[in-house]
Amino acid sequence: MSPTSPTAPTGTAGPTRGRTVLTGARVVLPDGVADAALRVEGELITGVIAGAGRSGESGDAGPTGHGREEAREHERGAQIVDLSGHWIVPGFVDMHVHGGGGASFSAGTAEEALRVVATHRRHGTTTMVASTVTGELGDLAQQAGALSELAEQGDLAGVHFEGPFISPGRCGAHDPALLRHPDPTEVRKLVDAARGTARMMTLAPELPGGLDSVRLLADSGVIAAVGHTDSTYEATAEAVDAGATVATHLFNAMPALGHRAPGPVAALLEDERITVELINDGVHLHPAVLELAFHRAGAARVALITDAMGAAGMGDGRYPLGPLEVEVRDGVARLTEGGSIAGSTLTLDVAFRRAVTLDGIPVEDAVRALSANPARLLGVYDRTGSVEAGKHADLVVLDAAFEVAGVMRRGAWTVRPDVG
Structure with missing residues (x-):
């Protein structure tokens, strides 16, 4: 995967942040590794849907209590990024x-x-x-x-x-x-x-x-x-x-x-x-x-x-x-x-x-x-350092060889993954 050039950082401006659902990846959560979908709105992670595969279409409710129907509901109107074969870890x-x-x-x-x-x-x-x-x-x-x-x-x-x-x-x-x-x-x-x-x-x-x-x-x-x-x-x-x-x-x-x-x-x-x-x-x-x-x-x-x-x-x-x-x-x-x-x-x-x-x-x-x-x-763990709802969407997407394929900071792609 070839990442794009990074966006210059500033504290007040950056790429437009919308509503994004990242699906299909293995996600490292505070309590272990899970197949999960992440919902990102603005600068924050607003949902972790454990057990969700591509487009959130896996079956059972995961430990967060979200099942297939709720995962689909989260995705309505969102940009869907399929990260099958990848890892998501906290920034x-x-x-x-x-x-x-x-x-x-x-x-x-x-x-x-x-x-x-x-x-x-x-x-x-x-x-x-x-x-x-x-x-x-x-x-x-x-x-x-x-x-x-x-x-x-x-x-x-x-x-x-x-x-x-x-x-x-x-x-x-x-x-x-x-x-x-x-x-x-x-x-x-x-x-x-x-x-x-x-x-x-x-x-x-x-x-x-x-x-x-x-x-x-x-x-x-x-x-x-x-x-x-x-x-x-x-x-x-x-x-x-x-x-x-x-x-x-x-x-x-x-x-x-x-x-x-x-x-x-x-x-x-x-x-x-x-x-x-x-x-x-x-x-x-x-x-x-x-x-x-x-x-x-x-x-x-x-x-x-x-x-x-x-x-x-x-x-x-x-x-x-x-x-x-x-x-x-x-x-x-x-x-x-x-x-x-x-x-x-x-x-x-x-x-x-x-x-x-x-x-x-x-x-x-x-x-x-x-x-x-x-x-x-x-002293910033309440805002970053793990993949949890309510924290900043600071995320790193890694391919199967653990090479960086994407970087998201506060909900905006610094490096946009070259995936479907």
């Missing part, structure tokens, strides 16, 4: 992404930010948080202010500050000259600059001021994430007790799991209060490590992310990442100086496909990790 939610389409959120402009949004939306991400990279505090505040406007109009789900309050020994693709200790006063200034749209901040809790900053973030309703850290097992556990709830790209930019010094990995994996981010691109994590994390944390505590930089959706070449330069070769992004891995070129459709076809993750668990879990963390 993907990326809580950690820096760029894509040759653009970066760190540019601090609406034009570049919307290009990032459009690129990832074409690959099924209907909700995303804009992640910044380490910079001068004034620059980060400016970026947060610009991104907050897009969050207020609905194009973004908020802002994630990754740096500058991280460990110099684990800074990865962050400029070490710009790192600083997590002074709660400075943390507060960045949160305030986002004007109520700050959703997460990654910091190293072992640094001076780290625990106080974790407490400040937790009290402010902002996710405190442990990452780019040299923390010990004990110090990490203390950070969780102080209110940290996320492990930023677990295993990456932190000490490896040791048999005498288990470090942050063990503390973050074992604590039920922590959701662990994983980058499933085949570069950041060995498949056995991904399996270990899913097995130990459980599907309810995993969030698959991209950590994508500007080269996502593009080809090899050189790209900026904040103040640093990145070279992409064979799809792997590394700093031109030093060679550290610098984010990814991943999109969430690829992460999903790898999970279910290569890693043996059940489809329902992959959906939880890509949609429901991050939506809950971000």
Whole structure:
């Protein structure tokens, strides 16, 4: 199937939304997989008719209580889209992404930010948080202010500050000259600059001021994430007790799991209060490590992310990442100086496909990790993250090989499926 070009995202305009019934697909619902028809009106899913096949003409009433006659009634006057042979899953939610389409959120402009949004939306991400990279505090505040406007109009789900309050020994693709200790006063200034749209901040809790900053973030309703850290097992556990709830790209930019010094990995994996981010691109994590994390944390505590930089959706070449330069070769992004891995070129459709076809993750668990879990963390699960009546019609249509065939956001096709 060849999808059409994406519609440029805006919070106030887009393709006309009407009444649509999607039939014939296997749908991943909160309680499992079912053959179902979905009724979409305006921006919302208004009906889930379990047991409905093409044009809703299957026989028995499903668990929602809708039978054949009611399914037919829902379809009167609606555009019918037959998706036989396809899957429908909830739109993907990326809580950690820096760029894509040759653009970066760190540019601090609406034009570049919307290009990032459009690129990832074409690959099924209907909700995303804009992640910044380490910079001068004034620059980060400016970026947060610009991104907050897009969050207020609905194009973004908020802002994630990754740096500058991280460990110099684990800074990865962050400029070490710009790192600083997590002074709660400075943390507060960045949160305030986002004007109520700050959703997460990654910091190293072992640094001076780290625990106080974790407490400040937790009290402010902002996710405190442990990452780019040299923390010990004990110090990490203390950070969780102080209110940290996320492990930023677990295993990456932190000490490896040791048999005498288990470090942050063990503390973050074992604590039920922590959701662990994983980058499933085949570069950041060995498949056995991904399996270990899913097995130990459980599907309810995993969030698959991209950590994508500007080269996502593009080809090899050189790209900026904040103040640093990145070279992409064979799809792997590394700093031109030093060679550290610098984010990814991943999109969430690829992460999903790898999970279910290569890693043996059940489809329902992959959906939880890509949609429901991050939506809950971000406080938007009442609106998106699952296929349910009353929620936004944020949907991804996948073919039998789990390739994207269509993307719907708030009832409008971003990528229209090429089907009957």
